[in-house]
Amino acid sequence: MKRIPIVQGQFRVVDEPDVMITTVLGSCVAVCLHDCIARIGGMNHFLLAEPSPGNFTSQQDMQRYGIHAMELLINEMMKRGASRHHLRAHLYGGANIVAGLGNIGSTNAAFARRFVQTEGIGIGHCDLGGRHARRVEFRPYEGKARSAVVAESPPIAFQPRLFAATGDIELF
Amino acid sequence: MPAASAIKVMIVDDQVSMRAMIRRTLQDLGFRNMRDKGSATDALVAVKADRVHLIISDYNMPDMDGLQFLEAVRKDPVIGKTVFIMLTGSADRDVVQKAAALGVNNYVVKPFAAAALREKIERVFGELT
Numbered sequence: 041m042k043r044i045p046i047v048q049g050q051f052r053v054v055d056e057p058d059v060m061i062t063t064v065l066g067s068c069v070a071v072c073l074h075d076c077i078a079r080i081g082g083m084n085h086f087l088l089a090e091p092s093p094g095n096f097t098s099q100q101d102m103q104r105y106g107i108h109a110m111e112l113l114i115n116e117m118m119k120r121g122a123s124r125h126h127l128r129a130h131l132y133g134g135a136n137i138v139a140g141l142g143n144i145g146s147t148n149a150a151f152a153r154r155f156v157q158t159e160g161i162g163i164g165h166c167d168l169g170g171r172h173a174r175r176v177e178f179r180p181y182e183g184k185a186r187s188a189v190v191a192e193s194p195p196i197a198f199q200p201r202l203f204a205a206t207g208d209i210e211l212f
Numbered sequence: 213m214p215a216a217s218a219i220k221v222m223i224v225d226d227q228v229s230m231r232a233m234i235r236r237t238l239q240d241l242g243f244r245n246m247r248d249k250g251s252a253t254d255a256l257v258a259v260k261a262d263r264v265h266l267i268i269s270d271y272n273m274p275d276m277d278g279l280q281f282l283e284a285v286r287k288d289p290v291i292g293k294t295v296f297i298m299l300t301g302s303a304d305r306d307v308v309q310k311a312a313a314l315g316v317n318n319y320v321v322k323p324f325a326a327a328a329l330r331e332k333i334e335r336v337f338g339e340l341t
Contacts, residue, residue: 091325102324108322111322114227115272124274155229
């Protein structure tokens, strides 16, 4: 079985058997979509739900939001032949792991539920909330998904900002 | 300087959530006169019946996509000159070129920030008040 790991901000769509998409989630959410007729499935992994009103976020930041992650996933699935009417979603993640970070996980979980309901997509397996990280495994061709609590923290996918390589840099 | 509140807008996207987000973004920019449709086919009928100043349409839609919609608008003798801004994915460079050939007024790459949408609208209408 071929395994495809994804991290925050990524998504994958697969239309062949013997492939598993995997990810590890904390407060992030992964939505697994499956079209049982076309036998196409895909999974995304997003950090935040949607920008707050009046938030003039940069384009780079916008890519972390679920609303765009969902669109990218649905568009790619439809491009491969899936039909919106046949989609079914499995939802995972949205844990509130770190005290003091507010309820990002709950907000993400609520967004994922609201999104699929608003778009008329049926919900299959749903494992959202809690206080622990999860590992998610999804077989996109078969549409089978499962999650398990893990002790490890999910990887941090933020890209560290680099100094511009101009002039001398004083290290201290 | 046109008032954003005076511009009649049609938003076209097959995702309910995306239409709602575009509406909220436009509302933050001062737009008040908005309507939306989930398909280009429905939007075409609607803008023929009730003309708008600005169409903001997604490219990636089932049935009639954004390019086909743009072409249909441009061919129409009544609504042919309606301002048309296309929303595209980052990998759709060829789509942008085709849209330019068909007479799109501007395009916005998804995901977009409110400032980016405002800038593209202002390039067509001038500074909004």
